[in-house]
Amino acid sequence: MARQPALRTVRCYHCSKEFEVGAKAITVSCPHCYQRVAIEDMVVRSSHSGGKVQTCGKITIAERARFTAMSVQASGGLEINGVLNASQISTDRIHLGPGGRMRGDCRARTFTMDAGARIEGGYFEIGVQPTDADAEADTKAPSPPSHAA
């Protein structure tokens, strides 16, 4: 019997639409907005500063890790066991572990936190469905590419 290729469903962080990708893929072009997206999971294990961090996968900030960024978009979820400082945080679900600390404006579908975790300020939008206008504002969709990359 032929083996089915392993697929998983990811949500584009540009247009918020879902599509299927190969289980081992790292970057693809979104079939809806044609933008290039990273789909890898990511683990931060020590101190790190970044500008704009985006992935359709999940971002995990390990215990004792400290991550400072301008914006963090992880449509596969965000697990915070260390420290996260970001101006803009956007994800599907956030979990703050017992030692987790976060600061920054935050938008997510679901939010959970363990006892001992801290939120050190920020403007939160939890459980608020993104409007189509939001998705369009986030997506400057180019016309479909006329040639293969």
Added chain:
Amino acid sequence: MPDSQITIIASDARFKGEMHFEGAARIMGACEGSISTPGTIEIAKGGRCNARVDAQRIMVDGHAEGELIGRERIELLPNAHVRADIAAGNLIVQDGASFVGHCSVGPDAVTKAGTGAQQQRRTAPETPPSRSEPQPEAIETRPVRPASQPAKVEAAAPAQHTPPKADLQSDWMRLAQGATDTQKRTG
């Protein structure tokens, strides 16, 4: 606390002003103003509260606006619609609840709220994020396996992939490139 010791504001009641309870209160009607108690305040499904609520524990399953200070915890139940600034010792947001507003959670958050949560502003990171060279060793990217695939397969056969192209825009892309190159050199 038994029901007999709970003050219930029924669904046909409307209150405006300052209220203080010594025990628990369940709000099924509408309240406006300020509510305080050393016990528990429950804004039940269908209840509406546009007030500054200061309590040991706050449970919301209705609509709340204004400011919520839960010294021990605030729990947003599945029907909760909250547009308020929240300060709490602990925060529980159940699936289905929605919350928009400034938020501080932790032991310090409640004491700060006592001195005026209105002073909260949209926050920026403590230190401006550095645009310096990324540190690939700080970040580990890991191949994702489908849920149906057993973990031992992932360990036995790490993903063979080509590194992302150099024209990708985000910092993450450059980090992923660095991590991948490192893996290739060491592997």
